Amino acid sequence: MGDLASGMRYLGQGQRWVLRNGRWFGFGLLPALITLVLYGAALTALGFWADDLAAWATPFADDWESPWPGLLRGTFTALLFAAGLLLAVLTFTAVALLVGEPFYEALSEKVEESEGGGPGGPDRPLWRDLWISLCDSLHVLLRMAVFTVPLFVLGFVPVVGQTVVPAAGFAVSGFFLTAELTSVALQRRDVPVRERLRMLRERKALALGFGVPLVLAFLVPLVAVLLMPGAVAGATLLVRDLADGRADGDGGATGGAGEGGGDAGPHPHRPHPPYPQGTAEAARTTPRPS
Structure with a gap:
């Protein structure tokens, strides 16, 4: 429960940061x-087109007696739209980050500056950063x-498809939404994507505490737009x-943004993450898009 609460606190701190720094919110x-x-x-x-897709995907139900074809295709349509939603x-965040790469990079750097500074990042052209982000x-x-x-397939199972599957779907979406935002x-x-996912897997509750509330909020389209700047700041x-290595339920989420926002003084952080030395260099020499 501590990690879940910490994830939600980071989300709240990010929203407060952009509200205190209105120019960056806009x-x-x-x-x-x-x-x-x-x-x-x-x-x-x-x-x-969902109804037509349902009829195309279930031709075997054409000869069934009423009301079974309608029930099957109605369920298929609902699940198809839910899966699309x-x-x-998840892809909303990925596309928004790709479209707004220079915007969100500048916002993230400003957050780090307000918290005591952070790494300057690798020296490479914008087009290469965009390509890496896309891949x-x-x-x-x-x-x-x-x-x-x-x-999606399990969604057709009675009872389980209407209870366990939606809950698991929100958890999966929340985890990967956190992966995109971070x-x-x-x-x-310069942490490679596989290493990023490993770091979050080790702190699943933290990732879910941050991402699942955003998934629920992002179901309302306008809310997704309004929360996006703060989501990047919180991430x-x-x-x-x-x-x-300090994001824990006892105090990792109680940094300066929660108390002083963008106007807070420098917040002490160790300058570099604890992943193995040479990880960034290894990422540049392993076969990955660049």
Whole structure:
């Protein structure tokens, strides 16, 4: 329970930080707003064509007696739209981060500066950072698919599909949403995507405490836009303590942003994370997109 509470505190601290620094709040809204328009159009199209997709996917039910074809296709339609909505929640963040890479990178750096400074990041052109972000996001989405595809199938199981599966779906989405949001600060530390996922797996409760409330909030489209700047700020605060090995339920989430926001004085953090020395160098020499 301590890690869950810590994750939620980081989320609250990030929202307070951007509210105390209104210019950065507005700065981070534009990429999320553009992404919202794109996803609104995609979900509208899915809703319009969902019935036809259900009929196409279940031709074997054409000869069934009423009301079974309608019940099967109605369930399929509901699950298809729910899966699309949950997928949109996760990919919304990935696309918004890609669209707003310079915006969110600047916001994350400002948060670190207000907390006592952080790593300057690798010296490489913007196009390369965008390419790495895209490839890392695809890696995360493929990992997520390993869980969401079986959950989609299990959604057809009576009772389990209406109780356990939705709860598991929110947990999976929350974990990978945290992975996407922390990528801004962890990429600046040149931590490879596999190492990022390993770090979060070791602190699953922390990742879920941060990500699951956001998944629930992001189900409301306008809320997703309004919370996005604070989510990036909160993820940066989480990374600072997680990378320093100090994100715990007893005090890891009680840094300066929670008390003084962007106006707080320097907050003491160890300058570098405890992952093995040479990890960043190894990432550059292993076959990964760059």
